[in-house]
Amino acid sequence: MADLTTNFLGITSPNPFWLASAPPTDKEYNVRRAFEAGWGGVVWKTLGSEGPPVVNVNGPRYGVIHGADRRVLGLNNIELITDRDLQTNLDEITRVKKDYPDRALIVSIMVPCEEQAWKDILPKVEATGADGIELNFGCPHGMSERGMGAAVGQVPEYIEMVTRWCKQYYSKPVIVKLTPNITDIRKPAAAAKRGGADAVSLINTINSIVSVDLDTMSPEPSIGGKGSHGGYCGPAVKPIAMSMVSEIARDPETQGLPISGIGGVTTWRDAAEYITLGCGNVQVCTAAMTYGFKVVQEMISGLSQWMDEKGHVSIQDFMGAAVPNVTDWQYLNLNYVAKASINQDDCISCGRCYAACEDTSHQAIAMSDDRTFSVIDSECVACNLCVEVCPVEGCISMVPMEPGTVDPRTGKTVEADYANWTTHPNNPGAVAAE
Amino acid sequence: MNSQYTPGVVPARLSGDALVQNFADLHAPLAPHEAAVAADRCYFCHDAPCITACPTDIDIPLFIRQISTGTPEAAAKTIFDQNILGGMCARVCPTEDLCEQACVREMAEGKPVEIGRLQRYATDTLMAKGIHPYERAPGTGKKIAVVGAGPAGLSCAHRLAMLGNDVTVYDAMPKPGGLNEYGIAAYKSTNDFAAAEVEWLVSIGGIEIKNGMALGDQLKMDDLVGCFAAVFLAVGLGGVNAMGVDGNDKDGVTDAVSFIQELRQASDLTMLPIGRNVVVIGGGMTAVDAAVQSKLLGAEQVTIAYRRGRDAMSASRYEQDLAASHGVQLLFNVQPKAIHGNGAVAEIELEYTSAIDGKLSGTGETVRLKADQVFRAIGQTLTSDGGLTLEGRKIAVDEHGRTSRAGVWAGGDCAAGGDDLTVTAVAEGRDAAMDIHATLNGSV
Ligand SMILES: Cc1cc2nc3c(=O)[nH]c(=O)nc-3n(C[C@H](O)[C@H](O)[C@H](O)COP(=O)(O)OP(=O)(O)OC[C@H]3O[C@@H](n4cnc5c(N)ncnc54)[C@H](O)[C@@H]3O)c2cc1C
Ligand SMILES: Cc1cc2nc3c(=O)[nH]c(=O)nc-3n(C[C@H](O)[C@H](O)[C@H](O)COP(=O)(O)O)c2cc1C
Numbered sequence: 001m002a003d004l005t006t007n008f009l010g011i012t013s014p015n016p017f018w019l020a021s022a023p024p025t026d027k028e029y030n031v032r033r034a035f036e037a038g039w040g041g042v043v044w045k046t047l048g049s050e051g052p053p054v055v056n057v058n059g060p061r062y063g064v065i066h067g068a069d070r071r072v073l074g075l076n077n078i079e080l081i082t083d084r085d086l087q088t089n090l091d092e093i094t095r096v097k098k099d100y101p102d103r104a105l106i107v108s109i110m111v112p113c114e115e116q117a118w119k120d121i122l123p124k125v126e127a128t129g130a131d132g133i134e135l136n137f138g139c140p141h142g143m144s145e146r147g148m149g150a151a152v153g154q155v156p157e158y159i160e161m162v163t164r165w166c167k168q169y170y171s172k173p174v175i176v177k178l179t180p181n182i183t184d185i186r187k188p189a190a191a192a193k194r195g196g197a198d199a200v201s202l203i204n205t206i207n208s209i210v211s212v213d214l215d216t217m218s219p220e221p222s223i224g225g226k227g228s229h230g231g232y233c234g235p236a237v238k239p240i241a242m243s244m245v246s247e248i249a250r251d252p253e254t255q256g257l258p259i260s261g262i263g264g265v266t267t268w269r270d271a272a273e274y275i276t277l278g279c280g281n282v283q284v285c286t287a288a289m290t291y292g293f294k295v296v297q298e299m300i301s302g303l304s305q306w307m308d309e310k311g312h313v314s315i316q317d318f319m320g321a322a323v324p325n326v327t328d329w330q331y332l333n334l335n336y337v338a339k340a341s342i343n344q345d346d347c348i349s350c351g352r353c354y355a356a357c358e359d360t361s362h363q364a365i366a367m368s369d370d371r372t373f374s375v376i377d378s379e380c381v382a383c384n385l386c387v388e389v390c391p392v393e394g395c396i397s398m399v400p401m402e403p404g405t406v407d408p409r410t411g412k413t414v415e416a417d418y419a420n421w422t423t424h425p426n427n428p429g430a431v432a433a434e
Numbered sequence: 435m436n437s438q439y440t441p442g443v444v445p446a447r448l449s450g451d452a453l454v455q456n457f458a459d460l461h462a463p464l465a466p467h468e469a470a471v472a473a474d475r476c477y478f479c480h481d482a483p484c485i486t487a488c489p490t491d492i493d494i495p496l497f498i499r500q501i502s503t504g505t506p507e508a509a510a511k512t513i514f515d516q517n518i519l520g521g522m523c524a525r526v527c528p529t530e531d532l533c534e535q536a537c538v539r540e541m542a543e544g545k546p547v548e549i550g551r552l553q554r555y556a557t558d559t560l561m562a563k564g565i566h567p568y569e570r571a572p573g574t575g576k577k578i579a580v581v582g583a584g585p586a587g588l589s590c591a592h593r594l595a596m597l598g599n600d601v602t603v604y605d606a607m608p609k610p611g612g613l614n615e616y617g618i619a620a621y622k623s624t625n626d627f628a629a630a631e632v633e634w635l636v637s638i639g640g641i642e643i644k645n646g647m648a649l650g651d652q653l654k655m656d657d658l659v660g661c662f663a664a665v666f667l668a669v670g671l672g673g674v675n676a677m678g679v680d681g682n683d684k685d686g687v688t689d690a691v692s693f694i695q696e697l698r699q700a701s702d703l704t705m706l707p708i709g710r711n712v713v714v715i716g717g718g719m720t721a722v723d724a725a726v727q728s729k730l731l732g733a734e735q736v737t738i739a740y741r742r743g744r745d746a747m748s749a750s751r752y753e754q755d756l757a758a759s760h761g762v763q764l765l766f767n768v769q770p771k772a773i774h775g776n777g778a779v780a781e782i783e784l785e786y787t788s789a790i791d792g793k794l795s796g797t798g799e800t801v802r803l804k805a806d807q808v809f810r811a812i813g814q815t816l817t818s819d820g821g822l823t824l825e826g827r828k829i830a831v832d833e834h835g836r837t838s839r840a841g842v843w844a845g846g847d848c849a850a851g852g853d854d855l856t857v858t859a860v861a862e863g864r865d866a867a868m869d870i871h872a873t874l875n876g877s878v
């Protein structure tokens with residue numbers, strides 16, 4: 001069976017599935033049970049400075065976007081960092097680490113943007129024996145209004161400065177957690193690298209309002225009739241997070257910087273995808289909050305099975321394997337031509353492909369009186385919409401055309417050679433092909 | 435108290451509680467959570483095959499989507515726009531032969547979207563609020579007579595009233611509703627739903643129902659045509675085919691529809707007598723309903739005797755299974771030969787049949803079954819044709835429901851064409867109303 005052991009920044013864990021800093025990792029009770037359930041590591045719920053802890057709202061903290069059958073697709077929260085006393089957390093961390101030496105235990109921290117604050121807390125964290133720290137520069141609500149969290153993460157200079165302090169006053173690996181509430185994710189990542197970060201982790205949650213109560217006119221979750229934006233996570237944010245991960249993985253300035261992938265990881269497949277985009281491990285929150293700690297069992301068995309099927313013996317074997325294939329639009333091969341093709345044996349005649357293509361695409365699907373649906377190759381632009389709206393997975397496929405054959409839509413022969421927009425005659429800025 | 439084993443035809447074979455349980459809803463209504471889960475399964479098909487399969491063309495994907503977005507009242511309106519008796523149809527339609535058979539998920543997984551139960555969920559929600567979602571158009575001044583207050587007549591009357599006409603509905607029976615009130619199996623229409631639905635339907639206004647008025651008795655066709663701008667005939671099939679068998683007149687031999695009618699009107703089911711051994715002759719929905727309800731009343735042994743093979747039975751496979759699951763025995767390829775007994779029936783003698791070139795004949799081999807009651811369910815017939823031209827054994831109509839006489843339309847079971855189903859009667863009543871209105875008022 002494939003070996004899922006992961007070495008991230010010299011920290012080993014039995015598998016790449018870590019719980020992200022969040023309610024699942026808020027206390028000793030949870031973390032022990034998570035380890036017993038099989039999680040490879042945890043990032044402890046973010047600690048704040050000594051003194052009276054923050055307080056949370058006493059009304060609802062969460063809102064959700066549901067899919068069919070009330071599947072949780074997106075989760076929104078207005079929770080703050082830990083609301084428990086610093087010393088209690090530190091004592092618990094010390095005990096847990098001692099009892100689970102083979103698991104990764106990272107401490108998430110958020111203290112004010114002053115050197116003294118970091119100087120005070122870091123030795124205390126060091127004393128717990130935890131394997132590393134993660135700097136929470138991502139929380140988009142509450143803490144950011146106090147100049148912390150996302151308020152730091154949105155200013156690359158601050159990131160660099162704080163990271164440098166941490167490297168100065170703490171001996172073990174420092175991971176910088178990034179906020180997605182920014183236009184170009186490469187900037188904060190590069191700043192973290194300049195500050196000496198050992199890795200970045202991303203994404204934290206996205207500013208969001210998930211719903212409005214149409215009776216009270218309050219955004220939800222509603223606290224006595226008022227709501228504020230929260231942080232969005234869960235399956236819905238995975239595409240956003242993966243795009244950001246890929247940008248960091250392929251940008252020359254940040255290439256090679258270890259990445260911990262976070263955002264919507266719900267199954268082994270999500271984790272495998274993050275790893276192929278350059279992540280050394282993944283962190284999970286919403287899936288655990290939705291289904292409990294047991295979900296990790298499917299992640300472990302699924303990833304092992306897939307790795308065995310592919311002949312991968314370790315995570316390293318496929319880490320970053322998809323990065324070279326992430327490119328810019330202008331380099332996509334415009335000579336690649338495909339056509340949709342419907343497998344009539346699988347088709348259940350629902351007509352959704354027809355409605356989608358006829359009303360919103362290229363009128364490339366024909367419907368007969370007996371409800372047989374077929375693709376009109378001379379109209380199909382291979383947009384993939386029908387493939388995605390068909391309720392039967394695999395029923396419609398995209399079939400590439402062989403070079404040398406004629407595309408009935410354009411009347412042009414499909415070329416074997418690669419050619420992209422940079423040399424296309426319609427591009428005013430095209431460079432002549434040599 | 436009696437038991438299942440008490441000889442003869444006696445009441446109270448089961449306790450009152452057991453009877454209440456037996457005659458509860460065949461398909462329990464969906465709770466809101468169940469409705470949400472069921473609604474999520476609909477794919478919102480393009481030009482959906484379920485719509486085509488519904489005789490009233492209800493926009494099924496639309497109403498299901500309205501349920502899933504938390505607006506079952508709007509869903510109900512979508513249903514009623516096409517089928518004002520959508521509440522009853524949700525209970526009695528053989529969906530396994532109609533919309534649900536056509537559902538693409540039936541083809542994909544053998545498990546269709548539960549259209550019937552979702553339809554009930556939506557219509558029950560709106561009706562429970564006491565809302566009637568239609569207003570009448572400005573009056574046309576036209577007066578129209580509808581004869582028969584069954585599904586066809588009620589559907590026609592509602593549509594005509596909505597379009598601004600004044601409608602008088604005549605019915606021979608003491609209560610309106612037709613077979614909804616007197617014929618449908620009790621476990622399909624519980625809690626007096628038929629009566630509640632009629633009350634809700636007529637609350638639009640402009641409809642006057644006059645019971646105890648029979649065409650051929652108190653009413654004459656010529657008078658109706660003379661007094662009203664148009665007449666819609668929806669008298670159903672009131673007669674029953676005769677069974678030419680020795681001993682047919684013995685006590686305990688009755689028509690299945692009479693038995694069901696008595697059952698539907700019974701205020702206390704523990705007072706209703708039922709045989710220990712019951713034999714039902716026939717192969718349709720009526721035979722199944724009579725047999726199942728006999729069983730539910732506590733008969734020990736109930737047999738359906740049908741003269742042809744299983745495949746020829748007009749009761750669907752679903753209904754056959756329903757009967758079998760209640761412990762009804764199905765006997766195929768047998769026909770009644772004689773009914774024996776001293777005054778009252780004691781035994782029925784059945785002869786095996788074989789079909790040669792589609793023609794049925796007895797083989798000579800016979801079998802005798804104990805029987806305290808024999809129900810005839812061998813088909814209903816037209817009783818009042820109003821002097822109109824017939825096609826086969828029903829009133830001839832064109833595609834608009836027009837009969838051979840000007841100013842007279844017909845629809846439902848009494849008119850030729852279409853299946854004898856509640857939903858088909860509703861469709862024909864509605865369509866005839868549209869044509870009557872267009873004919874009288876120029877346009878719709
Ligand atoms: C036992 C039984 C069970 C059935 N179960 C189902 C089922 O589960 N699902 C389904 O879809 N269909 C079922 N059907 C069929 C369905 O009930 C009929 O197709 C439907 O009721 C026909 O509607 P209608 O309006 O044409 O006639 P009816 O419902 O028969 O109504 C006719 C009305 O006309 C009145 N009338 C008759 N003669 C006169 C007259 N001379 N003057 C004045 N009024 C008159 C009657 O009193 C009655 O009210 C069943 C039928 C029977 C007999
Ligand atoms: C295929 C596609 C193409 C789009 N093209 C444009 C565009 O050209 N200009 C634009 O302003 N927005 C474009 N959008 C964004 C939409 O206008 C809209 O802002 C976005 O899809 C979010 O809305 P929705 O998810 O609620 O549909 C596009 C969206 C899609 C799906």
Ligand code: SF4
Nearest residue numbers: 357380381383384386
């Ligand atoms: S790929 Fe796009 S254009 Fe082609 S048939 Fe499908 S929906 Fe239409």
Ligand code: SF4
Nearest residue numbers: 347348350351353390
């Ligand atoms: S969407 Fe898929 S199943 Fe539906 S008609 Fe098209 S090909 Fe068939």
Ligand code: SF4
Nearest residue numbers: 476477479484537538
């Ligand atoms: S056929 Fe089935 S899935 Fe399609 S619209 Fe009708 S009920 Fe929904």
